[in-house]
Amino acid sequence: MLVIDGKKVPFVEGKTILEIARENNIHIPTLCAHERLPSFGACRLCMIKVHGVPGFMNACTTPAKDGMVITTNNLEIKKLRRAIFELILSEHPSSCMICAQAEHCDKFNSGIMKAGVITGCNTCPNKDMCEVRAIAEELNFKTIRFPIFYKELPIERNDPFFDRDYNLCIHCGRCVRVCQQVEGAHILVFTKRGHDTKIGTSFEKPHIETDCKFCGQCIDVCPTGALSARGQKWYQEPDDRVRTTCMLCNKGCRFEMDVKWGRIVAVRPDPDYKTLKTGICVKGRFCLPTFFNAVDRIRFPRFLQNFKLYPTNWDEIGSHVAELLEAYPPSKIALYLTNFLTDESDYVFRKFAEMMEITNIYTTVEDLTQIPKKGIKVLWTTEGLPGLKNFKTLEHLIFQEVFPSEGYELADVVLPAAAFTEQFGTYYTQRGPMPIQKVVKAPDLALEDWKIVCKIAQELDLSGLNYLDVDEIEQEMGRVNYKQKVRPVDEYYLKYRGTPIAEKVPDFKILLEYRKNRAKPW
Amino acid sequence: MTDFDTLVQKAKRSWDKLHAQKTPVIYAGAASCGRAAGVLPVIEAIKELKATLPLEIVEVGCIGPCYLEPIIAVQKKGHPTIFYGNVQAIQAAEIVENYLVKNDPQPDKAIGALSSPNGSETTIPSIWDHPMLKAQKRIVLKNCGLIDPQNIEHYLANDGYQALNKVLQMKPETVIQEITDSGLRGRGGAGFPTGLKWKFTRAEKDPEKYVICNADEGDPGAFMNRSLIEGDPHAVLEGLLIAGYAISAVKGYIYCRAEYPLAIQRFRKALKDMRKFGLLGENILGSDFSFEIELKEGAGAFVCGEETALIASIMGERGMPRQKPPYPSQHGVWGKPTVINNVETLGTVPAIIRNGSKWYARFGTEKSKGTKTFSLVGKIRRSGLIEVPLGTTLRTVIYDIGGGIYEDKEFKAIQVGGPSGGTIPAAFMDEPLDYENLNKLGAIMGSGGIVVIDSDTCVVDLARYFLQFTENESCGKCVPCRIGTKQLLNLLTKIVKGEGTIDDFELLEELAHTISEGSLCGLGKTAPNPVITTLTYFRDEYVAHIVDKRCPAKVCKDLFVYVVDAETCIGCEICRKRCPVGAVSGEKKQPHSIDITKCIKCDVCFTNCPAKAIRKVDKVDVIHVSH
Numbered sequence A: 001m002l003v004i005d006g007k008k009v010p011f012v013e014g015k016t017i018l019e020i021a022r023e024n025n026i027h028i029p030t031l032c033a034h035e036r037l038p039s040f041g042a043c044r045l046c047m048i049k050v051h052g053v054p055g056f057m058n059a060c061t062t063p064a065k066d067g068m069v070i071t072t073n074n075l076e077i078k079k080l081r082r083a084i085f086e087l088i089l090s091e092h093p094s095s096c097m098i099c100a101q102a103e104h105c106d107k108f109n110s111g112i113m114k115a116g117v118i119t120g121c122n123t124c125p126n127k128d129m130c131e132v133r134a135i136a137e138e139l140n141f142k143t144i145r146f147p148i149f150y151k152e153l154p155i156e157r158n159d160p161f162f163d164r165d166y167n168l169c170i171h172c173g174r175c176v177r178v179c180q181q182v183e184g185a186h187i188l189v190f191t192k193r194g195h196d197t198k199i200g201t202s203f204e205k206p207h208i209e210t211d212c213k214f215c216g217q218c219i220d221v222c223p224t225g226a227l228s229a230r231g232q233k234w235y236q237e238p239d240d241r242v243r244t245t246c247m248l249c250n251k252g253c254r255f256e257m258d259v260k261w262g263r264i265v266a267v268r269p270d271p272d273y274k275t276l277k278t279g280i281c282v283k284g285r286f287c288l289p290t291f292f293n294a295v296d297r298i299r300f301p302r303f304l305q306n307f308k309l310y311p312t313n314w315d316e317i318g319s320h321v322a323e324l325l326e327a328y329p330p331s332k333i334a335l336y337l338t339n340f341l342t343d344e345s346d347y348v349f350r351k352f353a354e355m356m357e358i359t360n361i362y363t364t365v366e367d368l369t370q371i372p373k374k375g376i377k378v379l380w381t382t383e384g385l386p387g388l389k390n391f392k393t394l395e396h397l398i399f400q401e402v403f404p405s406e407g408y409e410l411a412d413v414v415l416p417a418a419a420f421t422e423q424f425g426t427y428y429t430q431r432g433p434m435p436i437q438k439v440v441k442a443p444d445l446a447l448e449d450w451k452i453v454c455k456i457a458q459e460l461d462l463s464g465l466n467y468l469d470v471d472e473i474e475q476e477m478g479r480v481n482y483k484q485k486v487r488p489v490d491e492y493y494l495k496y497r498g499t500p501i502a503e504k505v506p507d508f509k510i511l512l513e514y515r516k517n518r519a520k521p522w
Numbered sequence B: 001m002t003d004f005d006t007l008v009q010k011a012k013r014s015w016d017k018l019h020a021q022k023t024p025v026i027y028a029g030a031a032s033c034g035r036a037a038g039v040l041p042v043i044e045a046i047k048e049l050k051a052t053l054p055l056e057i058v059e060v061g062c063i064g065p066c067y068l069e070p071i072i073a074v075q076k077k078g079h080p081t082i083f084y085g086n087v088q089a090i091q092a093a094e095i096v097e098n099y100l101v102k103n104d105p106q107p108d109k110a111i112g113a114l115s116s117p118n119g120s121e122t123t124i125p126s127i128w129d130h131p132m133l134k135a136q137k138r139i140v141l142k143n144c145g146l147i148d149p150q151n152i153e154h155y156l157a158n159d160g161y162q163a164l165n166k167v168l169q170m171k172p173e174t175v176i177q178e179i180t181d182s183g184l185r186g187r188g189g190a191g192f193p194t195g196l197k198w199k200f201t202r203a204e205k206d207p208e209k210y211v212i213c214n215a216d217e218g219d220p221g222a223f224m225n226r227s228l229i230e231g232d233p234h235a236v237l238e239g240l241l242i243a244g245y246a247i248s249a250v251k252g253y254i255y256c257r258a259e260y261p262l263a264i265q266r267f268r269k270a271l272k273d274m275r276k277f278g279l280l281g282e283n284i285l286g287s288d289f290s291f292e293i294e295l296k297e298g299a300g301a302f303v304c305g306e307e308t309a310l311i312a313s314i315m316g317e318r319g320m321p322r323q324k325p326p327y328p329s330q331h332g333v334w335g336k337p338t339v340i341n342n343v344e345t346l347g348t349v350p351a352i353i354r355n356g357s358k359w360y361a362r363f364g365t366e367k368s369k370g371t372k373t374f375s376l377v378g379k380i381r382r383s384g385l386i387e388v389p390l391g392t393t394l395r396t397v398i399y400d401i402g403g404g405i406y407e408d409k410e411f412k413a414i415q416v417g418g419p420s421g422g423t424i425p426a427a428f429m430d431e432p433l434d435y436e437n438l439n440k441l442g443a444i445m446g447s448g449g450i451v452v453i454d455s456d457t458c459v460v461d462l463a464r465y466f467l468q469f470t471e472n473e474s475c476g477k478c479v480p481c482r483i484g485t486k487q488l489l490n491l492l493t494k495i496v497k498g499e500g501t502i503d504d505f506e507l508l509e510e511l512a513h514t515i516s517e518g519s520l521c522g523l524g525k526t527a528p529n530p531v532i533t534t535l536t537y538f539r540d541e542y543v544a545h546i547v548d549k550r551c552p553a554k555v556c557k558d559l560f561v562y563v564v565d566a567e568t569c570i571g572c573e574i575c576r577k578r579c580p581v582g583a584v585s586g587e588k589k590q591p592h593s594i595d596i597t598k599c600i601k602c603d604v605c606f607t608n609c610p611a612k613a614i615r616k617v618d619k620v621d622v623i624h625v626s627h
């Protein structure tokens, strides 16, 4: 038993005072503590008093002891806490926090102004999420009695994916801890000493020159606007936050995605999920939003007429494809199933093939060598493929994709597919079957792969391919005991379906080119 | 007879032989302090004598009176050994020859003598009656300056490793009890009872335990640990072995700052010899006790002396302290229970074991037992390294040992404990120097650095100097220390520039409180001590700076101007010729004058005026300053 602010709370062996206080809804202001990280004791905001112990203790590192009597908020503590926070504010661009016109200003300047240098909250992209600002509000700060120091550090903008403005840094050490103790990467360190101590890489090298993996975890834990993902930072509070599994490879990393105006604007690891030992990668963390938000997504079904791909609706394209397939014997038709299909879509495709008696199911580029041997006339691919024009037997190409990738120019039917962030489903990964969640709506008429198959099956009058949702498919897969396996897509696979990620994400291209001589790019 | 007895007998024989030999021996104080004073050219000069005069040179450590360095002692068979001070290379050969060849002991140059077994009478008093040494009680320093630190036999011949031999026959618990009973407290700063520390660590369940010798000594002006290592490294290592035995440690570390190359060299040599003599490694002296010692070089940051930072540094991490608890005794190097002790603490241990805890506890006061070394520097006549019983008064230290203030100026204060310590005014001269009392006065023992301050020192400027040091040496981890010291320094800088306001008093006090209460480690917690103590004892000087815009000691350059006193000026033109900016004008044999708008306060005129006609006058008295 412990007593905190007069309240009796249960003692738990091995926990810190802060942890026990939090579990019992007793609020202690903190800045350097973070639930995912080992405690550090640097900000000194969590100062408390333990009865019988002279001086103050910090709650975040002090192990609780049975019988402790703790005060978290008397006058003396409040005074010390304010004094310490005042020192933080004297070095963190805080003019907006203490401005007498703050309320007035917020009314008219509700957004954030983009500016070359962040001088206060109104020019800081982190305004709505800033933990320093939250504490300033909690402690009701109005003045700073000390001269304000702006550190005048150069803003680091030379790396791909992120900007780093250490003038905003409060030295909480969260980024260093996540880098060293969670990622095991040791890229971020404390450098220099004394008052000039700062965070950075050893020898202040740009991150791209170090072994930085661009996992972005430092950005996620930073309580200030010091670290920000470029291109993901001016969105303020997201409209929605959705968690899903990454399908860019088979590791099964979990993400939380910020949604604003119907678009994914930021990605971070699912806070409730331990990522795999190697952590999340740059593809998921940084490339994903830019990639799927790229303007040239395939949005409408199209078919070739007068040498042009005309957009159309699903009814028309459905009957068009049905007619086309019926015109050929199944032995002349081939299906190419990409490794990026959800388990449900993969199953539906295979069931469709079985019903249509199509046995030519390809899953690798090597399989394509079968085309001339078997005299395949119709290829329905779910992935852009190289070298299709060399196959002279091909008369029709049904191109079901997210982007107009390789082979698109040969297509006479185009079917717009939803990306994995735009659908529900399951993906069998190294950690087993993982749920895929719909984060945003697919663009225009794009549809889940299985739904496209169902549309066409309907036109072909195939029964048993008429599902309401993925749950129904899943149940059926269970009934027939369908076993999915891990697709051969590792972390360093650089495409999504047929599109190289670097093609849509310039920063990723920079990274790959800069590190082309390394065994692994990250 | 055991192996150990054989070792000792052999060592004693060669020690006696050295002292009874026909060939004269020159002992040269060649620790870092002696080298800085120029002993190496002295040794070279004496070596040249060898061609004509058979003699042997032995490099020893420092005996303490640094102001007399370079010091040599000349041993001559059948005569007393005589110490000479301030020996310069040009006269070295002459001094040696005069004694050895011409039989002239040169009492004018001698600082003391050591009688030899059948030495003849001399008028030169014993070296131990030298005023700087007489009032001392040398326990930990007993061998310093007398034995060759590189020769393990010298140590063995002087009771060395007796204590180790003794503890190997004792139960570890008994060893700890002995140290506890002696009342020995940590000499590295906080004064934690050493026996208790060992006991706690021993009580931890984890069988993998470590001992660390903290040889980081980062206080500016402190050099007692360096002197001890350079003069008697085996004493420290014996203490480390005993600590290792007492807590059943698997390994010991020495963490020594890289800026102490000679100390590191001494340690290296000593470790090599220990291994050769069976005092390190497997089954030490044939017992079950096996122990390894690894020497680590620190990068020389002040904060790396803090135990948790030091441990991080040993493990290859940045030297950043972490919050205690858990203490190193629970969670130290490699996460294992660890004892960390200062060089002097460990160096004292063998003497306690040899002579017993009762003997040691006789020295010192009720709560501060034993002796403590202090480095005595600043405006003092006899500076150097001393060892006195705890509880000795400042008066004894400053006047009896130190010989009073340099040039007989007014004794103003002492600063004890370096940047973490405090300034204690002369009024407390009769206060005993011990842990409790120093804390009561707002200072700390620290590692024992004493800087003596006279009336020419401005205490506000002194506080600013120390703050500048801590602001630079902060590890940058926690807010109160990293930013607080910067803001405190900023306030002090404002005050010494004459830009302080009356509100600054409150801010100074509050900020000092925030830093000391809020900081994570001892560096931050003690950083405001120089400010707090000067504010307490010399508030009038702050008032002078802030309200009157005057610096009473005439140190703060923004607050005074140089003026020529026309009545004293002899018109010698020296200042006019020397002034780098041409601020002085005046005709030959006529009183000169200084243009204060041009003057850059380089102090050239002031220090060079033969008539002492240049005065420092408060700026407010000369020009009207509006504020």
Ligand SMILES: Cc1cc2nc3c(=O)[nH]c(=O)nc-3n(C[C@H](O)[C@H](O)[C@H](O)COP(=O)(O)O)c2cc1C
Pocket (backbone or CB within 6 Å): B185, B186, B187, B188, B189, B190, B191, B192, B194, B214, B215, B216, B217, B218, B219, B302, B303, B304, B305, B306, B307, B308, B340, B341, B342, B343, B345, B346, B447, B521, B522, B523
């Ligand atoms: C900033 C700082 C610097 C320190 N530097 C030293 C040092 O140079 N040498 C030392 O022995 N102890 C130093 N200490 C004290 C150590 O943390 C530790 O208390 C000591 O080594 C324990 O040994 P002892 O019990 O024998 O004194 C320092 C403490 C602080 C806070």
Ligand code: SF4
Pocket (backbone or CB within 6 Å): A168, A169, A170, A171, A172, A173, A174, A175, A176, A199, A218, A221, A222, A223, A224, A226, A227
């Ligand atoms: S960059 Fe952010 S996370 Fe890193 S230390 Fe600074 S404020 Fe903390």
Ligand code: SF4
Pocket (backbone or CB within 6 Å): B303, B320, B321, B473, B474, B475, B476, B477, B478, B479, B481, B482, B519, B520, B521, B522, B523, B524, B525
């Ligand atoms: S008090 Fe100073 S040296 Fe100690 S942890 Fe804090 S910043 Fe580092």
Ligand code: FES
Pocket (backbone or CB within 6 Å): A029, A030, A031, A032, A033, A040, A041, A042, A043, A044, A045, A046, A047, A058, A059, A060, A061
């Ligand atoms: S939260 Fe405890 S010191 Fe920062």
